[in-house]
Amino acid sequence: MVLAFVLDERTEAFRTRVAQTIASALPQDIRTQVADQRVDISRTDQATWQSLLNSFGWGGVGIPVEYGGPDWTDEEYFVFSRELGRADAPRPPLYGLKMVAPTLIRFGTAEQITRYLPDIIAGRAFWCQAFSEPNAGSDLAGLSCAANKTGDGYEITGSKVWISEAHHADFTFGLFRTNSAGRKQEGITALVVDMKSPGITVRPLPNYEGTHECNEIFFDQVKVPNSNLIGEEDNGWAVAKFLLGVERFDTAEVPRSIATLRHIRARIVALEKQEYGVEHVRELKVRLARLEIDLRALAAAECRYVLGTPQHVLTGTEPSLLKWLGTELQQDLLELLMDAYGEQAQAGLPAAHSKPDATRPVEGGFAGRAFHRYRTTTIYAGSSEIQKELIARTILGRRS
Structure with a gap:
């Protein structure tokens, strides 16, 4: 299994249960859209999936149990995120659940938490x-x-x-x-x-x-x-810094990159079966190997930050580091995916000519759309240049 981690018996049983539940519950039309790298999934489909997660008791992932989250260990939360990516399932609502909810818990009043969190968790409010x-x-x-x-x-x-x-x-x-x-x-x-x-x-x-x-x-x-x-x-600047730190931890999107790696490998296998351009396929495999090494290193770093390092040891630069390296790696992977599909990658441009359909197989058109869409990832939540400056200021400031 690509990028596997050794889990204890309890966590492995949890992983198996999550994988089986997602496989049976995820609607095929939603799975197809995620596999197709769609960023325009409708509110109805997003609400449907979040409501299903909530029915399993998983609607509040990442939220402390006293505020409506599941009573999970860090390892279980980590595994859950990986299994969503493996199954081509939508991630939990980024803005409501992953960003606003922790910020309200940190800075909001009891009345605000009571007013907003239940609807976020249940998928009723976006x-x-x-x-x-x-x-x-x-x-x-x-x-x-x-x-x-x-x-x-x-x-x-x-x-x-x-x-x-x-x-x-x-x-x-x-x-x-x-x-x-x-x-x-x-x-x-x-x-x-x-x-x-x-x-x-x-x-x-x-x-x-x-x-x-x-x-x-x-x-x-x-x-x-x-x-x-x-x-x-x-005093909104303090609120913003907290929220952006939460956001940057997730913008590395390692589960999504793992899924992209899987798509690239499947495409290379298909090209080999077609006996298509031996030299071209060899070049693709060399690039894939290099990027897989980088992705393994990034995944290990994320795992260490989330699971293996006491909070008092973290420097505060970890979200910026993951955001910088993760988004640049994501772009490199999507460029390779587009190159692997060649001219077919442009078949889905513009997206209006390639509407998602549960009966339509995922073809090369999604590679072109994904490549162009994710050029923005090194800009939002603070550009790569901003992340490097934050890291330098923090590290050099501590040494001075």
């Missing part, structure tokens, strides 16, 4: 993250979308851009400018905004390959009550 702006992307502290204080809350006017899943979202978790005095990291406030509020306009930003994932959000005097304030006013 979220997006409203951070980036036209002039504030990697330089997030430069954001200017204003939330002006009113008698009973805030009034937001401005815009956000590159907001994934905003067209599906019931709520957005956003950063807004409440004070312009002092350092630019100061005067930022974290707010929850109901996406059905009057004054909100969502405009789609179609991806190059034809899918719809990102959007612009325009706020025109949108009212937000005081009860939607997360943490303290003007």
Whole structure:
């Protein structure tokens, strides 16, 4: 088995149960879309899968048991994530469950946790993250979308851009400018905004390959009550740093890269059976071997950070390191996948010409779409350059 880890008897039994449950429960049309590297899975399909996970008691993965999560060990959570990738199953909701929920548990009030977490876990409510702006992307502290204080809350006017899943979202978790005095990291406030509020306009930003994932959000005097304030006013930068740290741990997406590795190997086997271009196939195999070594190293590092290192020993650079190396490796794997399919990889561009269908086999078109779509991974959640700077500042700062 590729990238296998030695598990104790209890964890191996858990892994087997998870694998069997996913295999029997995952609808084939949803599996096909994930295997086809679709990033435009409908809200209905996402909700269906999350509801199924919740029915097994797995809806709150990654959340402490006292807040509705399963009573799992770190090893069981790690194994669960791997099995989702192996089965071509959708990952848990990234923005609501993986990012907003931990942030609410850390900074939110008891009332906010009670109000929002059950619907996130059950797949009844979907979220997006409203951070980036036209002039504030990697330089997030430069954001200017204003939330002006009113008698009973805030009034937001401005815009956000590159907001994934905003067209599906019931709520957005956003950063807004409440004070312009002092350092630019100061005067930022974290707010929850109901996406059905009057004054909100969502405009789609179609991806190059034809899918719809990102959007612009325009706020025109949108009212937000005081009860939607997360943490303290003007202290949203601390909230943002926590949330981005959580996000960067997941953007390495090792399970997805393992699945891509499997697709590449299957394609190479098919080419060998067709006796297609011996030299070309040999080159593909050499590149695959090198990338598999890199992926094994990344997977081992992630395993060590998650399972094998006491929290007090971690330097704080681990999320940035995983994000930087994981996303660049992901792009290299998808480039190899596209090269392995050759001209067939362009068959799915734009995606509108290749609608997902449960009866359609996964063909080469998905490779071209995936390659173009995931060029963005080294930019979002902080570019590779930003991650390197964060790592350098942390390590060199500790040594000085």
